[in-house]
Amino acid sequence: MKPKDLIVLIGIIGIVLMMVIPIPILLLDILLILNISVALMILLIAMNTKEALEFSIFPAVLLVTTLFRLALNISTTRNILQHAEAGEVVATFGRWVGGGQIAIGFIVFLILVVVQFIVITKGSERVAEVAARFTLDAMPGKQMSIDADLNAGLINEQQARARRSKIEREADFYGAMDGASKFVKGDAIASIIILIINLVGGFIIGMAIHGFGFAEALETYSILTIGDGLVSQIPALLISVASGLIVTRAASDGNLAQDLTAQLFKYPNLLYIVAGTIALLGLVSPIGVMRTLPFAALLAFGAWRMKKLQEKQVEQEEMLVEEQQIEEVRNPESVIGLLQVDPIEFEFGYGLIPLADTQQGGDLLDRIIMIRRQCALELGLVVPVIRIRDNIQLRPNEYVVKIKGNTVAKGELLLNHYLAMSPGFDDDSVLGIETTEPAFGLPAIWIDEQMKERAEMSGYTVVDPPSVVATHLTEIIKRHAHELLGRQETKALIENVKESYPALIDDLIPAVLSIGDLQKVLAKLLREKVSIRDLVTIFETLADHGHYTKDPDVLTEYVRQALSRQITQQFAATGDKLKVITVGPAMEKKIAESVQQTDQGSYIALDPIVTQQIYSKLNEQVTRQIQSGQQPVVLTSPTIRMYLRQIVERTMQEVPVISYSELEPNVEVQSVGVVNL
Known part of the structure; x- marks a missing residue:
């Protein structure tokens, strides 16, 4: 057995022996001072713990200190009844606290007992009971959370074992505190009973055995009784407060003092209101400004000082973040973070910042939300988050769209203008800056506010810059949806x-x-x-x-x-004719004969001259359809559709190629051109 273990055992046995063996007055004084010191030390430890498990021995300490205090009560009671004295500590407390007046001493003692028994002890007991109940009820959920984190790979087996052990210790601690709080309650009741015994028994023994007169017996035993009660109740009160702090303490990153200063004084502006209220109270009430203004000034100064400290702390945190960022850049491992590529990026020059700045009326973010909803409805694709940022390397009114880090489109906007697209004939009275509509490449002009009404009356399609960007971005997403x-x-x-x-x-x-x-x-x-x-x-x-x-x-x-019904409705509304460009038999035969089959799949191997002829013939028909204001659609047989699409998409990616089997039987197909070799 280690020496410290032996000391603890001897101390516990000594506490029990104190109840039956008389103790000299000098030793009793030392033990009473030790009792106060231990209680004060326990209170300070409870204030400096960050969570209850840091003082997990507290329930056992509570039992030992209660037993020690009761043993001291018995020893002082024995000396009071036997020798009419209990040492300098008890006598000093009896005379000092009451100020030489027995009634005041009794009142102070009763107040201490009431505060401890009704307020602190009863509250601590209730909190410990509720904490024990909720801790036990929450154990299954916490265990499941640990198992989920372990299965997800967020923690390892050792960390999971440590968390489970902590949960079990918490349950044991609050369960023990629920029982140990009854010791404090019983100690308060015992103090009241011992007070009555000392007072009544001492008064009778003093007059009957020691020969004291009535007044002398009353004064002597009243002082000793009050001193004994105060010496016992002050440490009991300190430990009761420590018990309340332990069971009401939530886990945090600081101790009680740090949490109090950080949370109670987190809002210094509120102290100005308190200072003003105190000052106003002195002005409108008989209290007087001489008593309230100094305190109000102190509160105002404290608020000003705390606000300065908070601003300084914010600056230090910002500097720390900057230093960490610089350190991360210097760290060789930080290069890995640069490998991350955003799926979609929208960058713009500083002149287009009002588009994205909501404080300046910009609604680009709302439009992007609508674009993502539109793409989900039309394409069935969940468009990833679009990264929006300004780029000082671009021209002020320029913007670019990037897909996986590569620029796929760019454009230029004039924020104080409108984009006007011609209806097919130009009106010389509509004046503006010539440009090209970025989404479809149509000729257009930028016009100002005064020219907008005239352009609309002339049949021009007039749109504002945010709509131009939204339309362009939507078309880019549709065009590159397969990459996303x-x-x-x-x-x-x-x-x-x-x-x-x-x-x-x-x-x-x-x-x-x-x-x-x-x-x-x-x-x-x-x-x-x-x-x-x-x-x-x-x-x-x-x-x-x-x-x-x-x-x-x-x-x-x-x-x-x-998906034939969907494809049919995509190119022909219900009841309308579908005007198509058909592929002649010779071309179909030529393409079918050029298909090569391999183990990895099939591919088309056409002579370059034949391929160029197909491009030329098809381009003539497509151009004719576009000039007539119709969307060109190429119709071919199912056997060669995918091969013809491979040929067409190299130069005419926007031209759809469909097969006969992709059309509904009820749709009327009208050929407006034939492509043949």
Whole structure:
């Protein structure tokens, strides 16, 4: 056994022996001073703990100190009744606290007992009981949270074991505190009983045995009783306060003093209000300004001082953040953060900052939200967050759009002007700065506010700069939608479908196709501006045909045929004719004969001269359709559609190519041109 363990055992045995063995007066004084010192030390420890488990031995300490205090009470009572004295400590407290007046001493003692018993002890007991109950009720949820973090890889097994141990210790601690708080309550009751015994018993013994007169016996035993009660109740009160602090202390980063100063004085402006209220109280009440103004001035000075300290602290924190950022840049590992590429970026010169600044009336952020909603409805694609930033390297009125770090489009705006697009004939009276509409490349002019009404009356389409940017950004997203759909985005779409159609997803993935295969098919559909919003139909089709082929080109053709109603409505409204450019038999035969089959799939190998002839013939028909104000649509047989699309998209990416099997039977098709070799 270690020496310190032996000392603790001897101390506990000594406390028990004190109850039955008389103690000399001098030793009793020393033990009473030790009792006050221990109580004060416990209170200071409770104030400086950050969480209850830092003082987990407190329930046992509470029991030992209560037992020690009761042993001292018994020893002082024995000396008071036997020798009519209990040492200098008890006598001093009896005379000093009461100021030589027995009634005042009794009142002070009773007040201490009431405060401890009714206020502090009862409150601590209730808090400990509720804390123990809630801690036990929260244990299953905390255990599940630890298991979830462990399964997700956020913590390791050692950290999980430490957290579980902490939860168990918290439950044990608050359970022990719930019981230990009863000791303090019992100690307060015992102090009242011992007070009555000392006073009544001492008065009788003093007159009957020691031969004291009535007045002498009353004075002697009253002082000793009051002193004994105060010497006992002051340490008891300190430990009761410590008990209340322990059970009401929430886990934080500081001790009680740090939390008080940080939280109570967090709002220095409120102290100005308090100072003004105190000063006003002195002016309108009989208290007088001589008593209130100094205190109000002190509060105001304190508020001013705290505000300065807060401003200084904010500056220091900003400097610290800047130093950390500089240190991160100097750190070789910080280069890894530069590898992150944003899916979509919108950068603009400083002259276009009002577009994004809400304080200057800019609504670009709201328009981007609407663009993402529009793309979700039209394409079935969840557009990633668009990064918006200013770039001083650009011209003041210039903006660029980047996809994965690469510039794909740029434009220039005049904020105090409107973009006017001609209806097909120019009005010489509409004057402005010639430019090109960025989204579709149409000729346009920038006009000012005075010219806007005249341009509208002349048939011009007039739009404001934010609308120009929104339209351009929408078209860029639609054009590059297939680049924004990766495996991670595809998985998110799959999970969304799985919530409503779990059987479909379980049958499709991974038994038939992988996430990568699905991503390729969906990207090919988006590349030709075919909406993937109807994922159920797409996945059903892939589940049916995925057993026979894994070629994404072939699977895409099957999906397009399954989406025939959607594709038909995309190019022809209900009841309208669909005007198309058809492909002649000779060209179809030539393309079909040029298809080469390999193990990795099929590809087309056309002679460059033939390819150039196809471009030339097709360009003539497309140009004619555009000049007539109609959208060019190329119609061909299902067998060569994807190969013809591969040829067309190199120079005419915006021209859709559809097959006969992708049209509904009820749509009326009218050929407005034939492309043939």
